[in-house]
Amino acid sequence: xxxxxxxxxxxxxLEGKKxxxxxxxxxxxxxxxxxxxxxxxxxxxxxxxxxxxEYWSSGSTTLIGLKGVGKQAGAExxx
Amino acid sequence: MAKHETPMLDQLESGPWPSFVSDIxxxxxxxKANPNNVELQIPADVPEDILGVLExxxxxxxxxxxxxxxVGVFGYGGGVIGRYCDQPEMFPGVAHFHTxxxxxxxxxxxxxxxxxxxxxxxxxxxxxxxxxxGSTGDIIFLGTHTKQLEEIFFELTHNLNQDLGGSGSNxxxxxxxIGMARCEYACYDTQDLCHTLTNEYQDELHRPAFPYKFKFxxxxxxxxxxASIARSDMSFVxxxxxxxxxxxEAVKAYIGGEIAPNGGAHAGRDWGPFDIQKEVxxxxxxxxxxxxxxKLMIDNRECTRCMHCINVMPRxxxxxxxxxxxxxxGAKAPILDGAQMGSLLVPFIKAEAPYDEIKxxxxxxxDWWMEEGKNRERLGELIKRQGFQRLLEMTEIEPMPxxxxxxxxxxxxxxxxxxxxxxxxRDVNEFRKYHLR
Numbered sequence: 001x002x003x004x005x006x007x008x009x010x011x012x013x014l015e016g017k018k019x020x021x022x023x024x025x026x027x028x029x030x031x032x033x034x035x036x037x038x039x040x041x042x043x044x045x046x047x048x049x050x051x052x053x054e055y056w057s058s059g060s061t062t063l064i065g066l067k068g069v070g071k072q073a074g075a076e077x078x079x
Numbered sequence: 080m081a082k083h084e085t086p087m088l089d090q091l092e093s094g095p096w097p098s099f100v101s102d103i104x105x106x107x108x109x110x111k112a113n114p115n116n117v118e119l120q121i122p123a124d125v126p127e128d129i130l131g132v133l134e135x136x137x138x139x140x141x142x143x144x145x146x147x148x149x150v151g152v153f154g155y156g157g158g159v160i161g162r163y164c165d166q167p168e169m170f171p172g173v174a175h176f177h178t179x180x181x182x183x184x185x186x187x188x189x190x191x192x193x194x195x196x197x198x199x200x201x202x203x204x205x206x207x208x209x210x211x212x213g214s215t216g217d218i219i220f221l222g223t224h225t226k227q228l229e230e231i232f233f234e235l236t237h238n239l240n241q242d243l244g245g246s247g248s249n250x251x252x253x254x255x256x257i258g259m260a261r262c263e264y265a266c267y268d269t270q271d272l273c274h275t276l277t278n279e280y281q282d283e284l285h286r287p288a289f290p291y292k293f294k295f296x297x298x299x300x301x302x303x304x305x306a307s308i309a310r311s312d313m314s315f316v317x318x319x320x321x322x323x324x325x326x327x328e329a330v331k332a333y334i335g336g337e338i339a340p341n342g343g344a345h346a347g348r349d350w351g352p353f354d355i356q357k358e359v360x361x362x363x364x365x366x367x368x369x370x371x372x373x374k375l376m377i378d379n380r381e382c383t384r385c386m387h388c389i390n391v392m393p394r395x396x397x398x399x400x401x402x403x404x405x406x407x408x409g410a411k412a413p414i415l416d417g418a419q420m421g422s423l424l425v426p427f428i429k430a431e432a433p434y435d436e437i438k439x440x441x442x443x444x445x446d447w448w449m450e451e452g453k454n455r456e457r458l459g460e461l462i463k464r465q466g467f468q469r470l471l472e473m474t475e476i477e478p479m480p481x482x483x484x485x486x487x488x489x490x491x492x493x494x495x496x497x498x499x500x501x502x503x504x505r506d507v508n509e510f511r512k513y514h515l516r
Contacts, residue, residue, distance in 0.1 A: 024248075024290070024454040024455075025248060025287055025288075025289070025290070026290060026452075026453070026454050037446075037449040037450055038288075038446070038449065041286075041287070041288050041449070045156065045282075045286040045287070048156065048286075049153075049154055054149055055149065055151060055156045055247070055287065056147060056148065056149045057147055057148070057149075057151070057156070057157070057159075057160055057161065057246060057247040058146050058147035058160075058247075059147060059160040059162075059178070059246055059247065060246075060247065060291070060292060060414070061247060061248055061291060061292075061455055062156055062157070062247030062248040062249065062287040064287070072149065076148070076163045076174070076175060077167070077174070078174075078175045078224065078225055
């Protein structure tokens with residue numbers, strides 16, 4: 001699998017989702033059913049490091065979404 | 080005068096045990112006095128607002144914390160948990176109150192100097208309130224603002240040689256007992272294995288890798304002081320496969336009252352003379368012990384390593400010499416689908432550096448869970464859903480009689496709807512009066 005193609009697929013898929021901004025890691029695996037979860041996990045985490053995606057954590061569960069999409073820290077008035 | 084009236088919290092201080100309310104009040108007084116002239120980076124009255132919001136939660140019977148957030152430090156998907164209060168105007172000090180998890184040193188060995196540095200850092204850049212080794216197990220810094228996070232992370236990693244712990248869908252901070260450092264029962268070097276795996280699985284610890292949380296815990300012997308068998312998805316419990324070593328002279332000394340049983344514990348009252356039949360042989364769960372004259376005999380084939388006899392007569396009975404560990408999987412608290420104890424997967428494996436055999440088991444389990452686990456499904460739930468047999472297939476471990484024996488019980492109590500005032504139904508509009516969106 002070409003990593004750059006995978007990145008484009010991830011961004012396009014997330015942009016196409018309406019009404020939802022945060023996703024489970026497994027939702028990313030579902031975009032690439034032929035690939036090993038570990039491979040996709042590594043790409044997703046790399047994309048967070050590069051600033052394309054961002055984590056959201058409840059403390060017990062982690063969700064991932066496009067950076068800047070959905071509720072942001074600014075909504076909590078923390079300047 | 081206190082910033083908030085807290086009659087219910089004040090009552091907690093009247094009990095017989097040390098109270099966290101008293102601790103927080105002490106911190107309030109300390110931050111007000113600020114004897115070291117620390118340039119506090121978040122408001123001095125944060126601990127007062129903590130008591131205030133907690134009192135309100137007690138009054139309402141509901142939490143006033145919102146759920147999670149996107150805060151963190153660069154490159155890490157765990158170790159920081161966003162916390163926001165849903166009554167920010169009443170309690171501005173805790174409007175933003177993020178948690179930081181600190182990966183405690185293996186065996187929780189640290190110097191007072193290290194602890195002092197941690198506390199100084201937290202007083203300077205946080206609320207000053209910590210939670211040391213509570214149910215999560217690691218060192219928890221409770222409450223700071225987003226701007227402080229990177230500063231704290233830099234200080235921890237560059238000047239205190241200290242990493243963050245795990246949170247979210249990551250490997251959580253591995254925890255172990257003190258092991259060989261102080262305990263003669265330790266069957267393997269818990270600190271070395273804990274530290275080695277913590278370093279080996281840095282990526283899993285710091286970046287989400289799994290459907291949900293995953294915990295390793297390491298107990299040096301079946302006394303299970305860390306309770307890994309109940310608290311971790313993968314539990315490593317020290318054991319041995321040869322015979323318990325018996326010093327018959329010491330057995331006689333226990334029987335004769337020359338050595339106090341239980342290492343001298345329970346000495347607060349007179350229990351009468353030591354009775355080996357009643358206190359040891361009669362309590363053996365498999366009935367594998369008996370006396371032949373004045374000699375203690377053990378049928379080691381029947382021994383389940385319950386540790387009772389060794390705990391009672393530590394100078395007479397010692398763990399065997401062929402030592403290693405058992406791996407149990409699937410324990411969890413009852414968040415989803417009920418509590419579970421660990422199920423035995425590997426009855427015996429040698430625990431010797433570099434631990435390649437152990438890592439092989441771990442990675443096979445992870446591969447299966449990452450592939451098949453549903454969102455927020457713990458390993459124990461996947462084992463229940465797909466069956467233990469499937470786990471054996473995926474880990475390429477042959478079924479064996481030990482797999483059939485399983486210690487299972489539910490140590491938790493759930494409220495039933497009829498036991499809760501108002502049942503499970505509630506008026507959303509009434510709720511929103513007290514909890515802003």
